[in-house]
Amino acid sequence: MNVLKVSAEVKQIDLIYAAVFHLPIVCVVYLNLNLLFPLLWERGNYFSYAGAVLVLTALGSGFYLLLFDNLIDYIFKGYYFIAYYSFWDISLFFAIYLFISSLLHLARGWFRAEELEKEKSQAELKALKSQINPHFLFNSLNSIYSMARKESKEVPDKIVQLSDLMRHIIYESDADFIDLEKEVEMLQNYIDMQNLRSGKSQIVFNIVGEIREKKIAPLLFLPFVENSFKHGMKGGAENAFVKINVEVSGKVLHFEVENSKGKANDPFSAKYHGIGVENVRKRLEMIYPNQHKLKISDNKDTFKVLLQVQLN
CATH class of the missing domain: 3.30.565.10 (Histidine kinase-like ATPase, C-terminal domain)
Structure with missing residues (x-):
């Protein structure tokens, strides 16, 4: 009877995949905090902000699929990468990251405002x-x-x-x-x-x-x-x-x-x-x-x- 052994060793390909996987997420979070927040949220345009976040999430998910289905083979030749997640699955990842990072940004801003008000x-x-x-x-x-x-x-x-x-x-x-x-x-x-x-x-x-x-x-x-x-x-x-x-x-x-x-x-x-x-x-x-x-x-x-x- 053959037993399939699963290695817990982290290899180079795992690190590359993790880095490439998070690249679209980092871009989306960065654009949200540095572009959408100051231009829309902080000016009180909440509905416009919500719409812009949906568009940004869709663009990020599309970029993820494009990256893993086409571009990555030209960047990392000799490796075989595939998109493990569908459009809706990866969109959920983006939504979670956007939600958590936005909360942290708001909390930091609130504490900073409290500190400035106290000073x-x-x-x-x-x-x-x-x-x-x-x-x-x-x-x-x-x-x-x-x-x-x-x-x-x-x-x-x-x-x-x-x-x-x-x-x-x-x-x-x-x-x-x-x-x-x-x-x-x-x-x-x-x-x-x-x-x-x-x-x-x-x-x-x-x-x-x-x-x-x-x-x-x-x-x-x-x-x-x-x-x-x-x-x-x-x-x-x-x-x-x-x-x-x-x-x-x-x-x-x-x-x-x-x-x-x-x-x-x-x-x-x-x-x-x-x-x-x-x-x-x-x-x-x-x-x-x-x-x-x-x-x-x-x-x-x-x-x-x-x-x-x-x-x-």
């Missing part, structure tokens, strides 16, 4: 923070200057306090999220500096709920608080006041600041008006999409901000 968001956040820093520094120095003219004995302490505040803004707030407790502490320090010029009885700062072990994006509250002091306490309004409330209920943070309105006497108010508030709007949209509510009420005698944030 863009980070760059925008850094730009927004860089706009906050000089504005805050100017207002703080202006406050200390006013105290110095009155020969206040607390000027050295307030300079140290300003140093702590700037350290928080420049270095500690560089992270995406910081402790809510630190952010509230910074607000308290800022309010303490303003108290010397405004009078403690006119400023109310309430904290309700547990703020420890909570995270928040840095510098969300400061522009609103700055604005309230600039247009409230320093705006020349009769019975001027500023009320600030920070409340944490579960995973939801409520921030509220209300101030009286007057005519701002800040010589730079026209230039800087609205910069900080607009920055916060943009940052909230980038950091807390669909996870925040911001309502600003500009009434005749008062200005009020209500901010609700879903804490991570």
